[in-house]
Structures are given as structure tokens and as C-alpha cells.
Amino acid sequence: MPTPTARRGRPGYDQQSVLAVAVTAFNRYGYEATSMGMLAEELGISKSAIYHHVPSKGDLLRLALDHALGGLEAILEDSRAGSGAADARLEFVLRGTIAVLTERLPFVTLLLRLRGNTEVEREALQRRRTFDRQIAALVDAARHEGSIRDDIDPRTTTRLIFGTINSIVEWYRPGGPLTADKLADDVILMVFDGLHLR
Amino acid sequence: MPTPTARRGRPGYDQQSVLAVAVTAFNRYGYEATSMGMLAEELGISKSAIYHHVPSKGDLLRLALDHALGGLEAILEDSRAGSGAADARLEFVLRGTIAVLTERLPFVTLLLRLRGNTEVEREALQRRRTFDRQIAALVDAARHEGSIRDDIDPRTTTRLIFGTINSIVEWYRPGGPLTADKLADDVILMVFDGLHLR
Incomplete structure (x- = not known):
């Protein structure tokens, strides 16, 4: 997995968990059709909490x-x-x-x-x-x-x-x-x- | 090309021309994202004229x-x-x-x-x-x-x-x-x- 740029966000989730969920969603629905809100829902965290792990959807794609x-x-x-x-x-x-x-x-x-x-x-x-x-x-x-x-x-x-x-x-x-x-x-x-x- | 079910619509266009344009659009934008209006515009005919050639978008996909x-x-x-x-x-x-x-x-x-x-x-x-x-x-x-x-x-x-x-x-x-x-x-x-x- 890519080296996390920083360890942040709630315990139990890290950038890698968010990334794994994001990649699955990008492959299933397409990058454009996937929103940060969908990823937050999938992870069971708030939409604002997801930004503790990664600055933007584009960063998830880049990682x-x-x-x-x-x-x-x-x-x-x-x-x-x-x-x-x-x-x-x-x-x-x-x-x-x-x-x-x-x-x-x-x-x-x-x-x-x-x-x-x-x-x-x-x-x-x-x-x-x-x-x-x-x-x-x-x-x-x-x-x-x-x-x-x-x-x-x-x-x-x-x-x-x-x-x-x-x-x-x-x-x-x-x-x-x-x-x-x-x-x-x-x-x-x-x-x-x-x-x-x- | 598939046998046209009927020869109808304006001269210069037939079901096969509409189908060729539709397939190109389905491959480029995806089936869901392609509308009959987009196909009509691409063919330079009105949206209602396209229905003279084929009953629905689903029929284009099927053909x-x-x-x-x-x-x-x-x-x-x-x-x-x-x-x-x-x-x-x-x-x-x-x-x-x-x-x-x-x-x-x-x-x-x-x-x-x-x-x-x-x-x-x-x-x-x-x-x-x-x-x-x-x-x-x-x-x-x-x-x-x-x-x-x-x-x-x-x-x-x-x-x-x-x-x-x-x-x-x-x-x-x-x-x-x-x-x-x-x-x-x-x-x-x-x-x-x-x-x-x-």
C-alpha cells in the first residue's frame, strides 16, 4: 500500500482503509460518479471525517x-x-x-x-x-x-x-x-x- | 449490418446510420449517459425524427x-x-x-x-x-x-x-x-x- 502522507483521523480508520473503499467504488461506479459522501457512508463515518484522512477525491485517485x-x-x-x-x-x-x-x-x-x-x-x-x-x-x-x-x-x-x-x-x-x-x-x-x- | 425492421424516416438516413452513430456514442459516453437528443444532434435531425427510425434507445442497444x-x-x-x-x-x-x-x-x-x-x-x-x-x-x-x-x-x-x-x-x-x-x-x-x- 502507498505510504500514508500522515496519520490522521479517527482511530479504526486510516488513509489505507479509505483508499481501499475508494478504489472499489471507483471501479464499480466510475470515478466521476463516486462522491466523497458515498465513501463516507460506505465507511460509516461522516463526510467531514473523511477529509481528516485525505484532502480530496482527486488525492484518493492519485494515491x-x-x-x-x-x-x-x-x-x-x-x-x-x-x-x-x-x-x-x-x-x-x-x-x-x-x-x-x-x-x-x-x-x-x-x-x-x-x-x-x-x-x-x-x-x-x-x-x-x-x-x-x-x-x-x-x-x-x-x-x-x-x-x-x-x-x-x-x-x-x-x-x-x-x-x-x-x-x-x-x-x-x-x-x-x-x-x-x-x-x-x-x-x-x-x-x-x-x-x-x- | 442488422436487417432494418422497416424502411422509414427521412431520405438520407436509415436505421443503420442511426445505429452506427448510436454505437459510437454508447462506447464513448456509456449507454446510460447517451440520450436520444444527443444522437439526433449528432445526426443533424430533430429528436422526433429519430423515432421514425427506431422506437427507443433500448432498441438501438438491442440491435x-x-x-x-x-x-x-x-x-x-x-x-x-x-x-x-x-x-x-x-x-x-x-x-x-x-x-x-x-x-x-x-x-x-x-x-x-x-x-x-x-x-x-x-x-x-x-x-x-x-x-x-x-x-x-x-x-x-x-x-x-x-x-x-x-x-x-x-x-x-x-x-x-x-x-x-x-x-x-x-x-x-x-x-x-x-x-x-x-x-x-x-x-x-x-x-x-x-x-x-x-
Whole structure:
């Protein structure tokens, strides 16, 4: 979870509880349609009490998106993403992306559904594009290295990989029979080796 | 396009033009937020004139979803989906799905974003689930036949395949350098044979 900017408000609630409730509501009703009053009601506190935890609805959105993006960006800062064969680095980054997606599911869901209506959203989309470009560069490197096929355009390859991985937010349920590690194994297997037996 | 129920309204407009404008607006603003007045303004006709083409906003939604679902369901009615080796039938159906998705892009986009808020939406989701179940049965058959790997749970396999294919609506632009046929080749190649060279 993001580091709370300050510990304030009533005991029993902190910025993180408010954030968790907010993200669920943003995903369910949309950011625009969610009011601070709705969040207060959901938490069972007064509308004025909620402002003890966070200055504005925009700050809740910013903190939530930062939690998703911070997790993704940390993968690329790991040394395993930066050195070695490009296809091993790509696999490391894709496994990391699936781990962040499953651990921070509602936060990544919110990120993936952004439309860029506000400045906070546009900044988050800019960070997401930077992350996406770094994966695209890894795909390119693996292609030049000769470890992944070159009969699919690298942009298409990158989009299909992201499509496969990002769609996980639509159906994955943490705590169910499919663990996040097995899911990552499955995705890596399908994407790199294909479903056909040989 | 769906068969118009009747040819009515002013010359220069027909139900199909109204439907095309409606689907674009539903995708952009959401079904709830789109009014018949907005559609009339977009078409440059009066609000009362729009009712010459279609009885209600709900009918526009129903016609649009039927155009997407009818295209998908027709694939399964083709004899190539019904006989032969299961993995060839699966490939035929997936190629057909990609063709419908790219040809009827805004209609399938609308279908994929449904939340089931109205009776029309719930009926469409029911038809979509029936379609999805038939693909899942083909995946199962290909697995039992021994042509696709059995170390991934068949439900996960089906979800990853749909995730890969459905995500195409988020980025594919008809008329660009990537043709729908090449895209289908690329998807089939990645999903069945994987990105790794061997």
C-alpha cells in the first residue's frame, strides 16, 4: 500500500482503509460518479471525517494509481530486468507484472480502465505509457537477440502480450484455486511456447 | 449490418446510420449517459425524427448487440466449426471471432463492455456466455484429443485465449497497415506455437 502522507483521523480508520473503499467504488461506479459522501457512508463515518484522512477525491485517485504504477515501475528497477539475455529479462518483467496485477488487483484494474479525463489520470497514463514502452524495448531486444520470432511485428507482439496479461483483471479472483504463481507459469507457457503439444 | 425492421424516416438516413452513430456514442459516453437528443444532434435531425427510425434507445442497444452476437454465433453454425479435428475446429472458430471483431469493431466493443444493468444487456450477456461455453467445450475437446497441452487448466486456457483476442478491440484500427487476416495469423501463431523460436 502507498505510504500514508500522515496519520490522521479517527482511530479504526486510516488513509489505507479509505483508499481501499475508494478504489472499489471507483471501479464499480466510475470515478466521476463516486462522491466523497458515498465513501463516507460506505465507511460509516461522516463526510467531514473523511477529509481528516485525505484532502480530496482527486488525492484518493492519485494515491490509488500511484500504488499500481509504483508496483509496476519497481519491477523494471530490479537488476534482473536490466541485465542478462533479453528473453529472460522479458520473462522476469512479465512474471513481475502478473504478480503486481494479482496482488494489487483493484488498483491495477482502475489504472487499466482510465480514460484520461483529469490531469491526475493523464499523468498516470503517461507513466503507464513509459512502462509499456520499456516492455516494447525488451520485446525488440529479444527479437534482435534471435530468441523470439520475427514474423510478427514487434508492436503487435507487445500488444498481444499486454492484452493477454491485462485481461487477467477481468476474471482472476485472489484466494481461489489458481495461485498467482501458477497463473504466471501458465501465461509464460502459452505466450512463449504455445498451447500446441509438440 | 442488422436487417432494418422497416424502411422509414427521412431520405438520407436509415436505421443503420442511426445505429452506427448510436454505437459510437454508447462506447464513448456509456449507454446510460447517451440520450436520444444527443444522437439526433449528432445526426443533424430533430429528436422526433429519430423515432421514425427506431422506437427507443433500448432498441438501438438491442440491435447493436444482436449485430455483434449474430456475427459470433454464425461462426459456430458453420460446418467447419462442427466437424473434423478439435484443434482445427478451434482454430477456425478463433479466426472467425477475430474476423467478426475487426469487421464489427464498435459493436463487439459495446458487447465486451456490458455490465448487465438492463434486461437487454442481461440477455446479451447470456448469449455471450453460451458462445463462450461452446469455445470452452472445443478447448476441452482439443485437450482430450491430445493436440493442446494439458498442464494448463482448461478454464484458464479458455480465459487466456479470450483475453488475448478480446483485447484486440482496445488497440486495433481497421484500415491501418495490419490487416485483419495477418492479425488472425499472428494471434493463432502466438497462442498455439508461442513466441519462442525453436
